[in-house]
Structure formats: structure tokens, C-alpha cells
Amino acid sequence: MLTQLFSDIGSIWAKYGTVYLTGIGNTLILATVATLIGCVIGFFCGILQTIPYGPGDAWIKKALLKLLRAVIRIYVEVFRGTPMILQAVFIYYGMPYFFGVSFKDIWTVSILVVSINTGAYMAESVRGGIMSIDAGQFEGARAIGMNHFQTMLYIVLPQTLRNIMPQIGNNYIINVKDTSVMFIIGFQDFFAVHKMVSGAVFKYFPSAFLEMGGYLFLTLLASFLLRKLEKKLAGESNYELVNTDQLVMTAGTYQFSGSAPYEEKNKDYQGEKP
Amino acid sequence: MSEAILEIRHLSKTFGTHAVLKDVDFTVNKGDVTSIIGASGSGKSTLLRCVNLLETLTTGEILFHGDSVTGGKINQSAYRARVGMVFQSFNLFNNLTVLDNCVIGQRKVNKAPKNEARDRALYYLNKVGMLPYINARPAQISGGQKQRVAIARALAMEPEVLLFDEPTSALDPEMVGEVLDVMKSLAAEKMTMLVVTHEMSFARDVSTQVVYMADGVIVEEGPPGQVLTNPQDARTREFLKRFLGQSN
Ligand SMILES: Nc1ncnc2c1ncn2[C@@H]1O[C@H](COP(=O)(O)OP(=O)(O)OP(=O)(O)O)[C@@H](O)[C@H]1O
Ligand SMILES: [Mg+2]
Secondary structure, three states: HHHHHHHHHHHHHHHHHHHHHHHHHHHHHHHHHHHHHHHHHHHHHHHHHHOOOOOOOHHHHHHHEEEEEHHHHHHHHHHHOOOOHHHHHHHHHHHHHOOOOOOHHHHHHHHHHHHHHHHHHHHHHHHHHHHHOHHHHHHHHOOOOOOOHHHHHHHHHHHHHHHHHHHHHHHHHHHHHHHHHHHHHOOOOOOHHHHHHHHHHHHHHHHHHHHHHHHHHHHHHHHHHHHHHHHHHHOOOOOOOOOHHHHHHHHHHOOOOOOOHHHHHHHOOOOOOO | OOEEEEEEEEEEEEEEEEEEEEEEEEEEEEEOEEEEEOOOOOHHHHHHHHOOOOOOOEEEEEEOOEEEEOOOOOOOHHHHHHHEOOOOOOOOOOOOHHHHHHHHHHHHHHOOOOHHEEEEEHHHHHHOOOHHHHHOOHHOHHHHHHHHHHHHHHHHOOEEEEEEOOOOOOOOOHHHHHHHHHHHHHHHOOOOEEOOOOOOOHHOOOOEEEEEOOOOOOEEEEOHHHHOOOOOHHHHHHHHHHHHHHHO
């Protein structure tokens, strides 16, 4: 029986191998691009959601920030709370009704749908990641004069990224599998190839077997690569003590060639301005 | 006549209904090393956090070189860049190396050129004796070393005043000395400092001014010889009696 199965798989592969490979390629491109864009959306929402406001701020600022938070909240709840397959249908067939335009390119709409969907999940992951960063990191940054965006960009988000790597990986693996629902609007991914081929040769199981193996291979590979990336982001576990003689030379004869913006006030300042 | 850098005027701070600071009023002159002492919960940290605008004042104002920093006339980030702060818990940036901790603020806030920022960072790291560790991350160095890097980070911004909130309280006893030594050398160079401390020897030997706080008000202030050896107020005497009994 098994020999029958493998010979069926062999004959399907001989005929449709390149089609399957194209499907795999499309699945990987869609999942990768959409996860990356989804991350950007998530981090963007994270920055915007955490803009601080206090009792001392003007009411208009407070009102705008509250509105912004509400909009992000609604976005997250709607796209997390409905099936992606329906979102695809909704956006693909809804656009002509609302805007009188339809998508010419199936890639654009597919990337759009999966990115927006991933962004909704990532926004929550990033929010959680930001909340888990010690308040001292924010205060340290504010104390040297960084504003909210600088604090986020240089201090908080790099740490958040490291902390939520496992969740980003999770989302990526989910996307590798779940982009299969995009067949509903005609996207030619790995799963769509199965529907096409099995319909043509009437061999459902051998093709499904191939698909199962293919998806598992992809996700295992992704999982492996993500671990490597995680390790890399964690940074070196060792550091080298620097031979100070050389550094003292430069640091000891320290003289400014430029001037900080406040130096005109510093009367003791002896250096020359450029 | 020395020049006033910071003037705290009628500062009050309440959290909900809890009045933590009540009408606090004092001045920091250029070159002053002011020690703030007082019992736990008396509002010392809150006072420093208000001065650095990490807390919003309930009432009152803070003047920097005579200009109000709370009225919206001075850019608050620019003000913070000129008033350095060293925290009890160090608050070094965990994602950056020791060197980058001292470079990032200069680059992004002061917009200093790359080489200049690096040179200045190296200069101050050398000053606090942390030059060999420039490639280490905060998680890889000891508490005393972290605090010295935190001081170098603050100094690299070349602030006009440095605020310290119990910089040695989170340290093991054998590391307290190395941080105090750095602070003493800064005092010797006439760096203007405002230091919340439980180190009575620092308050007595290094500072030029001592402020004693209790229950959110300044009870007594003056030169250390006066406040610490000849306190006028009964509460100050009581506090010092309890304190000097254990820490000297
Ligand atoms: N964010 C806050 N919300 C509410 N109450 C606060 C807050 N921060 C401080 N307090 C209260 O303010 C009072 C003074 O606190 P603060 O930290 O300024 O004291 P401290 O003098 O620094 O004490 P310690 O010597 O223990 O550090 C305390 O009663 C504290 O509970
Ligand atoms: Mg305190």
C-alpha cells in the first residue's frame, strides 16, 4: 500500500513539482512580507498607544490621544475577533462597493489582508512587551532629555523586540499555515496548488500527504531559523576587557573639536569653537 | 555672590489626597553640594523627581537660571538634558553597551557629532574608572560599576547640576566606597550636586549645604557644621541621634 502511495506522490511530483514549488515560494513570500509589515504596524501602534499625557496637558492633546487609543483598540478587536478568511472576502469584494475600485493585483490585497491581521495581534504583543520593560528604563531615558519617540526607538523597543521574538515567531509560523485561506480570493499559495492538482488528477490523499510534509518542513525550518535569530538578538554573552592604555591616550588628551548646544552658557568652558 | 542655578519655589506635591511635599522652598547655587537627609518616606525622592520633572508639580514652580521650567517656556527635554540624574537603581539602558549608554544621549539629545560624543564618553568613563568595560552590557557588571557608569552617563551630557537619589543604597557595603570616591572627586571639581543620602559622612565632609526634611517639609537647612553638629530643631536632633548612633 505504501509503495502505491509513494509512486502516486512520485508521479504527481514529476508532473506538478514546479507548481508545488511555486506555491511554496508564494506562501513563504506572503507570510514573510506580511509578518514584517505586521510587526511594523504593531510597533507603530505600540509607540502611539503609549504617548503619555498628564493632568497638566491641554485638553485637545488629551482628547486626541484618547481618540488615538480608542481607534487602535477598535482595530485590534475587529481584526483579532473575525476570521481572516472573511476579512479577505470582505476587503476584496467590499472595495468595489465602498470605493468603486477593485484590486487588480491579487498580491497587493493578499499582503494587505494578512499584514493588517498580523498587525492586530502584534499590536497586543508589543503593548505587553512595552509594559514588561522596567519603568527605570523610561526614567533613565527621560532623565537625559529624550522625548517619547527617542525613548521608544532607541531604548524601549529594542528591548521589547528581544522579549517578544517568540511571539513574532509564533505569528510567522501561524502565517505560513494560515495564508492558505487566501485561496478564497484566488491567491496561488501552496494549499491552492493542492486544490488545483488534486482536482486535476483525482488523487487527493497523495497530494495532501505532500502538503502536510511540505508545511511541516517549512514551519520546522522557520522555527529553527527564528531560534538562531533570537540568540543573535540576545547579544554576546562575553565581552572583552579593553586594553586601556590606548584608550587613555585618546581620552586623556580629550579636547572638544565641536561644541554642545549649551556651551555658550558654560563660562568655564575653555575649548575653542569650530 | 554665587549664582543661583535652581530655585524651587513653594513646591507642593500630592498623590491623590496624600500631601507628600508641602510648600518646599530652596535654592541651589553654582558649586553647591547639597545633601538632603531625612527619614524614610519624608519625600526626598519625590522632591528630586519633581526637580527633574519626572513628577508633575501639584503647585509651585522651579526656576532654572531664573526661568520657570514648569510654565512651558523652556523645553522640558532640553532642561532635563542639563540637569543630570543618578538613580538608586542605576537605570542603565539594558540594550546598550557601557560606552553606548554614555553616547546615546549626547548623539540624540545634544546632537553631538559621533567622534566627539565617543571621546567625551571615554573621558568620563575613564574618570569613573570604567574604561576597560566599555564593551560590556549592564547585566555583565557589578552594582558599583553600574552606578559609576550611570554617573559617567549623566556627566557625558555635561549638565550644570547633578541630582543623586541615594546612589549607594542599593550597593553592597564594599562597593559604596568606589561610588562615594567618584562623587567626592566631582565635589572637589566644584560640580553642582543635589544628593539625597543616608551617608552621614558624605553629608558632613563633602557637602556645603545640608537640608533636613521631615513629613514633606524642610525642617532645617544650612552648612553641615551647623545642621549636623548644632541642630536647632528638636526633630533634627532626634533624627541625627538615631542615625549617627548606627552609621558612624
Ligand atoms: N507614585 C506615588 N504614588 C503615591 N504615593 C507616592 C508615590 N511616590 C511616593 N509616594 C509617597 O510619598 C511619600 C514620600 O516618598 P519618597 O519616596 O519621596 O520618600 P523618601 O524620603 O525618598 O524615602 P526613602 O528614604 O525611603 O527613599 C511616601 O509616603 C510614599 O508612599
Ligand atoms: Mg527615596
